[in-house]
Amino acid sequence: MEQGGFDLDFPEPSFYYKVLRKHHVKIHPRRGVKILGLWYHHPVLDEPRFQQPSARGGKHAGKWVVRSDRRDRRQVFFQDPADHETWHILRWRGLPPEGEIPAFSDKTADALLTRVKANNIRIYSESELLEHLLGILGSVTPVDQWPSQAKKKAGKKQRVAQAREITRAQAAAADRPPPHQPSRMSRLRLRCPRPGPSTPARSTTRSMPTAVDDAKKPSPTSSPWPRQRCTRP
Known part of the structure; x- marks a missing residue:
């Protein structure tokens, strides 16, 4: 430890996703996946390769793994x-x-689903569910302006709850790696390419000097400039 110092091992950018909670779900055509009562979708899920069960076996046979961040339920x-x-x-x-x-966490999502169930509200689309979510959040504003532009009539308790929601969302966004960032192994492969047919390998052995090479080397006492004799005036 005293001689070598600390060995710092930086995690891969994808480490953020791997520590999130897992959900084993089925992919529904043109609808997506259902995670804790909410539906999520991406055009990639409509590809034919996801229209059939996965190759997973065991307890969750045939299901796909989706991960979610409890601090921000807007995406999985x-x-x-x-x-x-x-x-x-x-x-x-x-x-x-x-x-x-604005972002909403697990607590807000549970409150939303509890309100819908308690009032026996029939939801036919996620857009209808959004209206009830906005009633809980209070207003519609961009995330970077929340809650500074919230309505002044909102009570202190509501403003504190809104500030807590956006703080969680900012923490979750800071933990996520930037999109399309290559992994550390990819960067090493780009930095140190293997020699191919067009890139000859560099020789690691030194050739022995010859008499011709010694003759080409200038003498340590010789100078490329002619000597001039300095005389006193």
Whole structure:
């Protein structure tokens, strides 16, 4: 320890997704996956390779693994089985375009589903569920402006709850790696390519000097400039 120091091992960018909770679900055509009462979708789920059960066996045979962050329920994450470094973001089907709905956590999602069930509300689409979510959140504002632009009539308790929701969302966004970032092994392969037919390997052995090479080397006492004799005036 004193001689070598600390060995710092930085985790891969995909480590964030691997520590999230797992859900073993079935992919429904043109609808997506259902995670804890909410439906999520991405166009990649409509590909033919996902219209059949997965190759998984055992207790969760035939199901696909989707991961979610309890701090931000606006999206879940699905690892591409063909490329384990690619993660697809499945957005909640009730979301409008990006940036119009503040983040909501597990607590808010549970309160939303509890309200719908307690009032015997029949939900035919996720957009109808969104209306009840907005009633819980209070208003519709961009995430970066929440809760500074919230209605002034909102009580202190509501403002604190809104501030707590956006703090969780910012923490979750900070933990997520940027999209399309190559892994550490990929960067090493790009930095140190293997020699191929067009890239000759560099020889690691030194050739022995010859008499011709010694003759080409300038003498340590010789100089390329002619000597000039300095005389005093």
